[in-house]
Structures are given as structure tokens and as C-alpha cells.
Amino acid sequence: MKSKYYTLLIISLLFLNCKEEKQKDFLVLSGKVDNFKKRKIKLSGYKFDKNIRFRRKTKSFSDTIRDFTPGHYELHIDQRIINMYLSNYDDLNLMVDAKMRIKDPIFEGQNRTINNYLTKKIKKHSFILGSAERLFSLEESEFLSKMDRYKSALEELAEKSELPENYLQQEKRNINYEFVRNINNYQAFHRLLYGNDRxxxxxxxxxxxxxxIDFNKSDDYIYSSSYRRMIKEFLEKEANQRKSEERDFDLAxxxxxHVEIRDTLVKNDLLYNAAINIIPRVANLKEYYKKYMLFSSNEANKKEITALxxxxxxTAKGENSPKFNKLENYEGGITSLDDLIGNGKYKFIDIWATWCSICRKETPILKRLEQEYHGKNIEFISISVDKLENKEAWKKAIKEDEMSGLHLFAGATKEDFNFTKDYLIKGLPRFILIDPDGKIVTSNAPRPSSYKELIKLFNEENIQ
Structure with a gap:
């Protein structure tokens, strides 16, 4: 009787342990890092980004990772990127040197076989293919020979690495996706590198x-970044062929x-990624939104895009512009938008920052534009969204680059400045055109470097 009781007890405990394991929806990611002085490392993957605290005293980190999809991730340790595979049930520990890249990371945990394979795979890529510039500059026959060699080497490595069967089959498809993507990009990239459009x-x-390639495999879409990129590149190419005077690229x-993709997860993710990034800058907001709502079936995504x-x-055309108030003027004093309205002039507003290299490249063209339109019915206003502590850098940039026009300092980043938040500005530079009455002409005007488009807009508004 006693023996029977203990047997039942052991079975019950085993059952409970199995139940607990199945309910586990997180993993503990930990490790030691040599030659690293910063306070944070970053983990990123499919629809996932997280900063992890690094303890410099102990040279270690440990964090519980929740709400993630099992799959491939990148651990960014300063300039070194560690490729890894994470799953719900298997905690992972690693040891790595942030500086000495010739030393492979050491993995501990049930997924170490997969993670060791990923390390070897990266080394194969560097050894066989080298840089993208070198690869795509090769003559056709040499390029194809190298790609065949690379694919065969990866397939052989995967077969010999004792990978779990499900992972192995997915990885074989992933290798093929990377192969096909490079083949598909060869002509365009070779043209770019040699400057020969013919x-x-x-x-x-x-x-x-x-x-x-079947573009409707949701498992592969989640698993393979090469698959996701290949689909996006294919769709962009098709959209460029579909666009017309009536239908711009974003709508196309x-x-x-909608036309090419049937899989619900793949379609909704592509639509959402397109809309969340581009809708603040689309030419025809109403039509774009209408089409998005018609094509998407993900209610959470639709709710977010609707709020946007x-x-x-x-901030659509014809609406009163949001206001900025009491910004520091480079020439002295403070300036608000209301101070500038009512003088019969359009306002061409440049939102920029000293750290933004693209912004600084626009500066010489913006200067020439301001000189060309000097004394006409338009004035040029530049608003810096540098951090408050970078005020001296702002003043120095204006002086060194001999910038013209009116210069204002927000003293806040684009994420914190109410004017840029009202315009939903996510990237710099951003140019806005406001009419003499303070109404919006466009919340996303062409950059000075798109000179012909910008002059066309000025002519349409009778700016002269």
C-alpha cells in the first residue's frame, strides 16, 4: 500500500513539473562580457527590441525575456553583434569578448547546438562571400560560382551540426531564401556599383x-529575415511598375x-509596417487610409493606424498649423509662430538637428534657395531639435556653415517638442510649408535637394 502511495505521488509530481514547463512563457538571458564599458546592451529580433542593463563591476548581465516570439535574435554589444536563437523553455547563458571578434562566443543552454551553428554560419559568410560590395561587383559567372559554393557550404554545415529536425528543415529553406535573394538583387546592385544603368x-x-518562392509561409516569415527582406524587395519592384500619375508609390x-499576398499574418504585417512608417508623409492621406482599412484584417493594427x-x-492641407511658442532666437530674444504670421509671407520651416548628417547635407542647398527667394513672399525658418545641452553646438553649426534665414532653438528633441509631436515627425530633416495666414500647405514638403519638386510646389502657390 505504501509502495502504491509513493508511485502515485511520483506520477503526480512529474505531471505537475510537465505542466509547469508547458506554462513557462519566458527565458532568462544572462552572460559575461569582457572589454565592455557601457551600461546597456540591446536585444533585437522579429517585432522585438529591448535594452538590457550591463553591470560593469561584475562584467555581467541577466534579464528575464517575456512576450517574444521564439526565433533568431541579435545581441548588440557595442559594435559587436551576436546572432542567437531563443526559445521559451530554454534559458541561455553566454560568454563573449566585446573587442576580440576572433574569439567565438561560448553558449550554455539547451539551444547551444543551434547557437554554435549560427556562429559558424556567420564565419562561412565572411570567408566565402566577404562584403556585399565585393560580392556584387563580381562578374556574372564568378558571382554565380561563389553563390553556389556558399549555398552548398551552408547546407553541408547545417547537416553536420546535429540540429533539431524541425529547425534543420526551416534552416534549409532559409539558406535557399538568402541564395535566391542575392541572385535576384545581382543586376540592380551590379549596376549601382559600376554606375552602369544599362x-x-x-x-x-x-x-x-x-x-x-512561395510568399505565403507565415512560419518562414517569422523565422527568416532573408525571407522577409526578399518579399519586401519583390513587392517594391512590383509597386514601382504599378505606380502612375494617379497612383503614387505608397498607394501602389x-x-x-493586397494583390500578391494571401497569408493573413504576412499580409497584415507588411501592411502595418508600411503604414506606420509612411502614413505621416503620404501625398493623399484620405485615400491611403481608406485603402489600408480595406486591405487589413488585424483589428489592433487598424485601431492604431486610425488613431494616427x-x-x-x-495637419492636412488647409488646416491651421500647430503653434510653437517662445523659442530662443539665434539673433536674440524669443520667437513664436504667431509673431511671424500676418506679414504676407509663406513660411518654409526646416526641422533639423546638429547630429543629423542628412540635415547638414541639405544646408548648402537651403542657403542657395534662401538667396534665390530673398525679398520674395516667403521666409525660411530653421528649428533645431537638439537637446538643451547641445545649444552651443547649434550656435557653432550656424556660424561655421554660415546658415541664412531665421534660426530658432526648441531646447527639446523631436520626441519632446510639442510642435514636432503635433506634426508626428519621426525622422529628420522634415520640411513644412505654411501659407501667409498660418494654414498648412503641406506638412511634408520636398527637401531642398529635390529642387525641381520644391520649385514646382512654390510656383503652384505663386511664391515669387
Whole structure:
């Protein structure tokens, strides 16, 4: 009787342990890092980003990772990136040197076999293919030979690495996706590197391989970044062919997603990624939103895009511009938008920052534009969204670059400055055109470097 009782007890405990393991929805990621002095490392993956605290005294980190999809991730340790595979049930510990890249990371945990394979795979990539510039500059026959060699080497490595069977099959497809993506990009990248827009691959080039790929595999979409990038590149190419005077690229792109993609997860993710990034800058907001709502079936995504749309309507053409108040003027004193309205002039507003290299490249063209339109019915206003502690850097940039026009300092970043928040500005530089009465002409004007487009806009508004 006693023996029977203990047998039942052991079975019960085993059952409870199994139940607990199945309910586990997190993992503990920990490790030691040599030659690293910063306080944070970053973990990123499919729809996931997290900063992890690094303890410099102990040279270690440990964090509980929740709400993530099992799959491939990158651990950014300053300039060194560690590729890894994470899953719910298997905690992972690693040891790595942030500086000495010739020393491979050491993994501990049930997924160490997969993670050791990923380390070897990266080394194969560097050894066989080298840099993208070197690869795509090769002549056609040499390029194809190198790609064949690379694919065969990876497939052999995967087969010999004792990977779990499910992972092995996914990884074989992933290797093929990377292979096909490079084949598909060869002509365009070779043209770019040699500055020869007329270059064409031969009749025997395997351009047909892209047509063999099924773009409706949600498991592969989550698992493989090469698969996701290849789909996006294919859709962009198709959208460029579909666009017209009546349909710009942004509209053509989401229409192409709708036509070409059937898988619900893949379609909704592509639509959302397109809309969340581009909707603040689309030419026809109302039509774009209408099409998005028609094509998407993800209610949470639709709710988020609707909230953006409702806010963006407030900065549509013809609406009163949001205001900025009491900004420091480079020439002295403070300036608000209301101080500038009512003098019969349009306002061309440049939102920039000293750390933004693209912004600084626009500066010489903006200067020439201001000189060209000096004394006409437009004035040029530049608002810096540098941090408050960078005020001296702002003043120095204006002086050294001999910037013209009116210069104002927000004393807050674009994330904190109410004017840029009202305009939903996420990237710099951003140019806004306001009419003499303070109404919005466009919340996303062409950059000075898009000179012809900008002059066309000025002419349409009778700016002269």
C-alpha cells in the first residue's frame, strides 16, 4: 500500500513539473562580457527590441525575456553583434569578448547546438562571400560560382551540426531564401556599383528563381529575415511598375501587398509596417487610409493606424498649423509662430538637428534657395531639435556653415517638442510649408535637394 502511495505521488509530481514547463512563457538571458564599458546592451529580433542593463563591476548581465516570439535574435554589444536563437523553455547563458571578434562566443543552454551553428554560419559568410560590395561587383559567372559554393557550404554545415529536425528543415529553406535573394538583387546592385544603368544579366542567368518562392509561409516569415527582406524587395519592384500619375508609390505598394499576398499574418504585417512608417508623409492621406482599412484584417493594427490618421487630419492641407511658442532666437530674444504670421509671407520651416548628417547635407542647398527667394513672399525658418545641452553646438553649426534665414532653438528633441509631436515627425530633416495666414500647405514638403519638386510646389502657390 505504501509502495502504491509513493508511485502515485511520483506520477503526480512529474505531471505537475510537465505542466509547469508547458506554462513557462519566458527565458532568462544572462552572460559575461569582457572589454565592455557601457551600461546597456540591446536585444533585437522579429517585432522585438529591448535594452538590457550591463553591470560593469561584475562584467555581467541577466534579464528575464517575456512576450517574444521564439526565433533568431541579435545581441548588440557595442559594435559587436551576436546572432542567437531563443526559445521559451530554454534559458541561455553566454560568454563573449566585446573587442576580440576572433574569439567565438561560448553558449550554455539547451539551444547551444543551434547557437554554435549560427556562429559558424556567420564565419562561412565572411570567408566565402566577404562584403556585399565585393560580392556584387563580381562578374556574372564568378558571382554565380561563389553563390553556389556558399549555398552548398551552408547546407553541408547545417547537416553536420546535429540540429533539431524541425529547425534543420526551416534552416534549409532559409539558406535557399538568402541564395535566391542575392541572385535576384545581382543586376540592380551590379549596376549601382559600376554606375552602369544599362547592364543586363545574360539569358542563362537564373532570374526565374524568385518565381519559385512561395510568399505565403507565415512560419518562414517569422523565422527568416532573408525571407522577409526578399518579399519586401519583390513587392517594391512590383509597386514601382504599378505606380502612375494617379497612383503614387505608397498607394501602389499597399495595393501590391493586397494583390500578391494571401497569408493573413504576412499580409497584415507588411501592411502595418508600411503604414506606420509612411502614413505621416503620404501625398493623399484620405485615400491611403481608406485603402489600408480595406486591405487589413488585424483589428489592433487598424485601431492604431486610425488613431494616427485622426491626428494627421489635423495637419492636412488647409488646416491651421500647430503653434510653437517662445523659442530662443539665434539673433536674440524669443520667437513664436504667431509673431511671424500676418506679414504676407509663406513660411518654409526646416526641422533639423546638429547630429543629423542628412540635415547638414541639405544646408548648402537651403542657403542657395534662401538667396534665390530673398525679398520674395516667403521666409525660411530653421528649428533645431537638439537637446538643451547641445545649444552651443547649434550656435557653432550656424556660424561655421554660415546658415541664412531665421534660426530658432526648441531646447527639446523631436520626441519632446510639442510642435514636432503635433506634426508626428519621426525622422529628420522634415520640411513644412505654411501659407501667409498660418494654414498648412503641406506638412511634408520636398527637401531642398529635390529642387525641381520644391520649385514646382512654390510656383503652384505663386511664391515669387
Amino acid at each position: 547592364f543586363l544579366v545574360s539569358e542563362n542567368f537564373p532570374s526565374h528563381l524568385i518565381s519559385t 505598394y499597399i495595393e501590391t501587398i 490618421y485622426n491626428k494627421l487630419k489635423l
